Amino acid sequence: MEVGSSLTPHPSSLGMLSLESLTAGYGGAPALCEFSLQVASGQIAAVIGPNGCGKSTLLRCVAGLVAPSGGRVRLDEDDVALLPPRERARRVALLPQHFVGGDELSVEAMALLGRTPYLAPYGAPSPHDCAVAARALQATDAAGLSGRRVAQLSGGERQRVMLARALAQQPRVLLLDEPTSNLDIRYQYEILDAIRRLARSENLAVVLVLHQINLAAAVADVMALLNSSGTTRACGTPEQVMTQENLEAVYQTPLIVAAHPQSGRPQARSAWVFQ
Amino acid sequence: MEPHPKPRLVLPGIVRWALLTTALFLVVLGAATLGAPVPLADLWAHNTARAEVARQIFLELRPPRLLAGALVGAALAASGAAMQAVFRNPLAEPYLLGVSAGGALGATIGLALQEKAAGLAGGVRGAAGGFDLATMLAFGGALGASALVYVLGQRRTGSTINRSGGFERGALLLTGVALSAFLSSLMALVVALGSRDDLARQVMFWTLGGLAPATPAHNTVLAAALATGLLMLMASARDLNALRVGDEEALGLGVAVGALHRRLLLAAALMSAAAVAAAGLIGFVGLLAPHLMRTLFGSDARALVPASALGGATQLVGCDAMARSVAQPREIPVGIVTALLGVPLFLFLSRKS
Numbered sequence: 001m002e003v004g005s006s007l008t009p010h011p012s013s014l015g016m017l018s019l020e021s022l023t024a025g026y027g028g029a030p031a032l033c034e035f036s037l038q039v040a041s042g043q044i045a046a047v048i049g050p051n052g053c054g055k056s057t058l059l060r061c062v063a064g065l066v067a068p069s070g071g072r073v074r075l076d077e078d079d080v081a082l083l084p085p086r087e088r089a090r091r092v093a094l095l096p097q098h099f100v101g102g103d104e105l106s107v108e109a110m111a112l113l114g115r116t117p118y119l120a121p122y123g124a125p126s127p128h129d130c131a132v133a134a135r136a137l138q139a140t141d142a143a144g145l146s147g148r149r150v151a152q153l154s155g156g157e158r159q160r161v162m163l164a165r166a167l168a169q170q171p172r173v174l175l176l177d178e179p180t181s182n183l184d185i186r187y188q189y190e191i192l193d194a195i196r197r198l199a200r201s202e203n204l205a206v207v208l209v210l211h212q213i214n215l216a217a218a219v220a221d222v223m224a225l226l227n228s229s230g231t232t233r234a235c236g237t238p239e240q241v242m243t244q245e246n247l248e249a250v251y252q253t254p255l256i257v258a259a260h261p262q263s264g265r266p267q268a269r270s271a272w273v274f275q
Numbered sequence: 276m277e278p279h280p281k282p283r284l285v286l287p288g289i290v291r292w293a294l295l296t297t298a299l300f301l302v303v304l305g306a307a308t309l310g311a312p313v314p315l316a317d318l319w320a321h322n323t324a325r326a327e328v329a330r331q332i333f334l335e336l337r338p339p340r341l342l343a344g345a346l347v348g349a350a351l352a353a354s355g356a357a358m359q360a361v362f363r364n365p366l367a368e369p370y371l372l373g374v375s376a377g378g379a380l381g382a383t384i385g386l387a388l389q390e391k392a393a394g395l396a397g398g399v400r401g402a403a404g405g406f407d408l409a410t411m412l413a414f415g416g417a418l419g420a421s422a423l424v425y426v427l428g429q430r431r432t433g434s435t436i437n438r439s440g441g442f443e444r445g446a447l448l449l450t451g452v453a454l455s456a457f458l459s460s461l462m463a464l465v466v467a468l469g470s471r472d473d474l475a476r477q478v479m480f481w482t483l484g485g486l487a488p489a490t491p492a493h494n495t496v497l498a499a500a501l502a503t504g505l506l507m508l509m510a511s512a513r514d515l516n517a518l519r520v521g522d523e524e525a526l527g528l529g530v531a532v533g534a535l536h537r538r539l540l541l542a543a544a545l546m547s548a549a550a551v552a553a554a555g556l557i558g559f560v561g562l563l564a565p566h567l568m569r570t571l572f573g574s575d576a577r578a579l580v581p582a583s584a585l586g587g588a589t590q591l592v593g594c595d596a597m598a599r600s601v602a603q604p605r606e607i608p609v610g611i612v613t614a615l616l617g618v619p620l621f622l623f624l625s626r627k628s
Contacts, residue, residue: 063527064526064527065523065526065527085526085529085530085531086529087529088529089527089528089529090529093527094527096523096524096527099520099521099524100520100521100523100524101363101519101520101521101524102519102520102521102524104519104573104574105519105520105574109575110520113516113517113519113520113528114528116513116514116516116517116525116528116529116530117528117529119513120513121510121511121512121513121514122509122510122512122513122577123512123513123514123515123516123576123577124577169528
């Protein structure tokens with residue numbers, strides 16, 4: 001593992017979300033092994049790696065959906081695994097990769113579900129809750145979708161509504177599992193742009209799991225690259241992580257890494273030539 | 276901003292509630308007067324003899340059964356709403372987890388022992404505050420079977436949902452099906468070995484359901500079970516609403532999913548066990564009423580749970596009035612009517628959605 005996990009642009013707010021030697025899995029061999037990462041407020045950390053390397057497990061761990069078998073997740077001074085679910089949900093919001101339900105809900109009702117950790121047991125939302133949900137929909141450019149059902153939305157629209165729901169939780173940490181999957185390239189960049197703006201304006205610590213390494217390198221402040229075994233290959237700035245050596249070792253395919261002509265961010269292309 | 280999901284049939288909320296309560300009122304009124312030997316207006320007759328007859332019929336004889344119909348219908352429907360929320364499936368119903376088979380076994384044992392016990396104790400009915408043995412054993416059997424299914428259906432896995440007492444739906448369903456089959460066989464065994472000739476017929480009529488044996492004592496217990504169950508559901512409305520997007524997302528939204536599952540299953544078992552003990556196995560109320568109310572009121576638990584209870588009450592009081600009157604002077608088991616009317620309506624609704 002290369003050094004550099006302490007390299008952050010905002011040293012003053014360092015260590016807000018801190019993953020310490022996190023190990024987790026579902027029985028048998030751990031899916032994720034000794035993973036460490038620090039993410040400050042306003043920062044985006046992107047985790048990349050091949051299929052089955054434990055990226056989603058990592059997010060589920062941070063969100064408290066899976067208990068780690070080793071190490072811990074600290075948010076400020078608290079251990080996330082020890083927080084009561086409601087308290088945790090006020091601080092950490094997860095946007096899962098797959099959605100299993102809620103198709104029949106209206107866009108507003110879906111966004112309002114983000115207020116769940118703030119509601120009394122009977123569940124009546126206050127005008128304040130409605131206002132927060134409405135602001136969240138505006139923040140993700142989804143206010144125009146009001147009145148429609150979730151089932152009627154396109155993939156990109158649905159993703160923006162789900163992002164609004166996560167924002168309505170008013171979290172300090174936002175976890176995103178493949179937020180660009182199934183989106184057209186335009187919406188991939190639009191949603192990441194929205195996430196980046198929100199990270200800065202709301203001072204959120206964002207952890208992003210992405211399959212597409214170039215998108216990750218384009219948007220992230222900090223990156224982590226996992227081996228397929230769940231161990232960490234590299235962690236640091238995109239330039240430190242996205243080296244030809246690291247990527248070829250992890251993905252087992254010849255690659256060319258070059259800086260993007262405009263952003264200067266490292267981008268990888270396959271060196272494969274078809275005969 | 277409109278905070279609730281828009282139901283399919285868009286009517287203002289107040290109109291929908293007014294329609295539902297009016298329907299319940301009219302059905303109760305119709306059921307009270309249908310087939311009565313004297314008109315309802317006799318209650319206000321100047322002739323005191325006629326007024327007395329009307330008073331006895333409309334204020335003493337008929338209310339216990341009407342009330343039982345409303346309570347059993349409401350209990351089954353609210354229980355069905357809870358089960359549909361837990362299983363996140365509109366086809367889930369109160370009898371899914373062994374309540375029916377356990378209740379039937381208890382009732383059968385009770386019916387088999389009843390005459391003997393009555394002979395010995397000089398009438399168990401008197402001894403147990405208005406409850407016969409079959410009713411009490413049915414209630415115990417229904418609750419016991421649900422508890423057994425819950426215990427046997429637990430699977431331990433690594434996710435936090437299961438660690439906090441949640442369950443895998445598949446395992447629970449399979450356990451429910453298997454245990455129901457087992458208990459039904461036991462019931463058949465009791466019937467086969469029973470010494471009474473008419474036991475099989477009695478058991479059959481019990482399983483078809485009926486509100487005729489309703490007594491004020493039954494209704495008190497039913498009302499208590501219904502009130503407890505409804506309170507538990509309404510106090511979980513926030514979490515029920517979050518559960519609509521799945522266990523894991525609900526957990527992410529701060530819901531203690533395991534505890535919620537336990538609370539919902541307990542409420543459902545309590546209400547349906549009381550209904551089964553009081554009225555036998557009445558089908559399709561617990562399935563159809565919440566389903567119908569979801570199309571009218573949407574899936575917000577704050578509206579869906581009370582609407583299901585009112586809808587179930589309306590449905591069963593109406594069906595019972597028919598069961599009493601279509602084949603007069605004989606009475607047909609109300610479970611036949613709820614199924615005969617419920618199945619076509621259910622098929623129609625499921626084709627539409």
